Amino acid sequence: MGVSISFISATTEELDRAAQDPDWADEFVYQLYGSDNFPAVDRPYGGPDRAWGGLQFLFDEAEVELEFLMDGFVILEDGTLFGWDAEQIQSLARQLRETPWERLAAHYDPERMAKQDVYPNMWTFDPEGRLGWLEDAYEELVGFFAAAAERGLGAFMNFSF
Secondary structure (H helix, E strand, C coil), X not given: CCCEEEEXXXXXXXXXXXXXXXXXXXXXXXXXXXXXXXXXXXXXXXXXXXXXXXXXXXHHHCCCCCCCCCCCEECCCXXXXXXXXHHHXXXXXXXXXXXXXXXXXXXXXXXXHHHCCCCCCCCCCCHHHHHHHHHHHHHXXXXXXXXXXXXXXXXXXXXXX
C-alpha cells in the first residue's frame, strides 16, 4: 500500500463547504471514491499515487512550482485532505502543459534520490523501469489537471498513509 496522493475534481461550492465543514468533506470524498459510479465521467480524478515523492524531486530540480504537500489549503487537520481551487488547477494545468516530460527526466538521478531517501526509496532497484513508472504517473497527473481545468473545477487532494 504505502503513502499515496490522489486527486478528484471538485466544484467551487464543494470546496467552500469543505472549508466550512471538514467532517462533511471527509465523508463526501470517501463517498465519491466508494460510489458505484466511480469513476464518474464528469468528475476527473488521477494520481500520482505512490510516485509523488519521485515527481516532487523532479519538479524541484526542474524548478516547476508544484508542491504536493504545501499547495492547496488544509481541510482535515490530520493532513490527509486538502482543497485546490479552480484557479490553482488552471495555473498548474498550464504549467504542466508547458513542461515536457523530457525536461523532468533530465533530472532523474536514482543514486542521488536513494541517498536523499526520496519516497518510495526504490530508485536503485530497476532504475530504468522506475523512470518509466514516473513518466506514467506524470502523464496521469497532466491529464487530470488538464481535464479539471477544462471544466473549471478545483480538486480534493487525498494524502493517505
